[in-house]
Amino acid sequence: MSAKTTYPEGELVTLLRQKDEGAFSYLYEHYSGALYGVVRQVVADEELAQDVLQEVFVSIWRKIDSYDALKGRLFTWMLNVARNAAIDKVRSKGYQQSLRQTSLDVSESSHPAVRPGIDDYGLKKTLSRLKDEQRQLIDLSYYQGYTHDQIAKALNIPLGTVKTRLRTALSQLRTMLS
Amino acid sequence: MNVKEYISSGIIESYVLGLASDEERREFESYSAQYPEIAEARDRFEQQLEEQLLADAPAPPVALKARVKAALQAERIVPVDGDGFAHEAPVRRMNPWKWAAAASVLVAAGSLFWAAQLRQQNQDLQASVRNGQETQQQLTEARARLADLQDQANTLRNPAVKMASLNGTPKAPKSQVMVFWDSTSRDVYMMVKNLPRPASTEQYQLWALLNGKPVDLGVFDFRQEQLLIKMKGVQAAQAFAITLEPHGGSVNPTLEKMYVYGDL
Numbered sequence: 001m002s003a004k005t006t007y008p009e010g011e012l013v014t015l016l017r018q019k020d021e022g023a024f025s026y027l028y029e030h031y032s033g034a035l036y037g038v039v040r041q042v043v044a045d046e047e048l049a050q051d052v053l054q055e056v057f058v059s060i061w062r063k064i065d066s067y068d069a070l071k072g073r074l075f076t077w078m079l080n081v082a083r084n085a086a087i088d089k090v091r092s093k094g095y096q097q098s099l100r101q102t103s104l105d106v107s108e109s110s111h112p113a114v115r116p117g118i119d120d121y122g123l124k125k126t127l128s129r130l131k132d133e134q135r136q137l138i139d140l141s142y143y144q145g146y147t148h149d150q151i152a153k154a155l156n157i158p159l160g161t162v163k164t165r166l167r168t169a170l171s172q173l174r175t176m177l178s
Numbered sequence: 179m180n181v182k183e184y185i186s187s188g189i190i191e192s193y194v195l196g197l198a199s200d201e202e203r204r205e206f207e208s209y210s211a212q213y214p215e216i217a218e219a220r221d222r223f224e225q226q227l228e229e230q231l232l233a234d235a236p237a238p239p240v241a242l243k244a245r246v247k248a249a250l251q252a253e254r255i256v257p258v259d260g261d262g263f264a265h266e267a268p269v270r271r272m273n274p275w276k277w278a279a280a281a282s283v284l285v286a287a288g289s290l291f292w293a294a295q296l297r298q299q300n301q302d303l304q305a306s307v308r309n310g311q312e313t314q315q316q317l318t319e320a321r322a323r324l325a326d327l328q329d330q331a332n333t334l335r336n337p338a339v340k341m342a343s344l345n346g347t348p349k350a351p352k353s354q355v356m357v358f359w360d361s362t363s364r365d366v367y368m369m370v371k372n373l374p375r376p377a378s379t380e381q382y383q384l385w386a387l388l389n390g391k392p393v394d395l396g397v398f399d400f401r402q403e404q405l406l407i408k409m410k411g412v413q414a415a416q417a418f419a420i421t422l423e424p425h426g427g428s429v430n431p432t433l434e435k436m437y438v439y440g441d442l
Binding site: 024025028030031032033034036037038040046050053054057058061062070071072073075076079080083084121122123125126141142166167168169170171173174177178 | 231
């Protein structure tokens with residue numbers, strides 16, 4: 001294990017493309033926690049979240065050639081792979097049946113309870129400083145993967161308003177992170 | 179275009195977090211190629227996001243790494259992407275006229291037989307591919323389980339790992355938990371032998387004790403498939419204890435609800 005070595009990002013990507021195991025091991029050590037974090041915030045169930053994280057690393061390994069450094073950092077790309085995989089899992093038939101929940105459940109998400117061990121770190125922790133209304137929009141779009149259109153219909157507010165409010169919330173997020 | 183306004187419009191965050199529409203994405207990519215300020219602002223936000231998420235991340239269960247590793251190893255042996263079948267061999271053309279008349283009768287008869295054979299071969303091939311995939315799946319799972327156990331065995335065998343046996347308090351005398359503390363990495367693992375089932379509103383919480391002061395090592399779920407559960411690490415400890423706390427854990431241990439205790 002070479003957990004203590006650090007790679008410049010470009011070199012890491014090159015090694016990953018060569019399917020270098022050491023680089024992959026480093027990738028796991030370094031990023032699995034952060035990726036697991038976002039996966040768990042989407043898929044609350046611990047075991048399911050572990051399955052998703054495994055799928056995420058397999059996808060990264062398979063699709064590393066499609067990563068384009070011009071479009072952003074490696075971590076950003078991986079974070080999107082992880083979020084999409086988690087949302088796909090939650091949207092999957094089996095999962096929906098297990099929850100008996102098929103439509104956008106606004107009542108629950110309008111008062112999002114903080115789940116200990118899940119919501120008290122990472123992006124969600126930062127989000128907790130936003131106004132309830134803003135947090136709800138980010139929760140529905142980022143963590144639950146609903147389109148602006150679906151959110152507008154469910155909350156019964158105009159599409160334009162959803163877009164503006166979401167944009168405002170997101171730009172505040174950047175200020176909070178810096 | 180007003181670049182400053184564009185940068186502060188929330189588009190950067192939408193793009194980076196994957197919330198932008200296809201149209202917004204294309205537009206953003208072309209603008210960031212044209213205006214270096216936009217690309218820089220994007221990069222700054224990405225770095226901030228990365229720093230925060232890396233600094234403040236939960237640790238996935240320690241055994242998951244072995245599972246992922248086994249899945250990747252399987253991936254390398256059996257490429258799942260692509261069509262997975264050999265490409266069709268090119269058909270060789272013969273001079274048609276000379277042979278056509280004589281051959282046509284033979285071809286007609288032969289092709290019926292050939293078609294039947296091909297169909298059979300195709301079915302056989304499909305069946306064996308299915309079998310192969312199942313076997314591969316079983317192999318991957320078995321490998322992952324073995325790698326898990328090996329990892330855990332290595333932890334237990336490591337001479338730097340010290341063990342504390344936590345025995346039940348009068349409250350639950352049959353309870354027993356082993357805690358393993360790695361004196362080099364400062365990692366803490368735990369093996370639950372016996373603990374009473376808690377109410378769903380409560381969770382067990384592990385504490386390290388140093389000079390009479392408790393240090394929180396995290397809560398854990400009652401049902402764990404893993405033999406060794408990785409808890410939060412601790413720099414030093416003289417003893418360990420487990421208390422029952424409200425779901426999510428407490429800042430200070432509830433001493434009346436201490437279930438096991440043991441010196442290191």
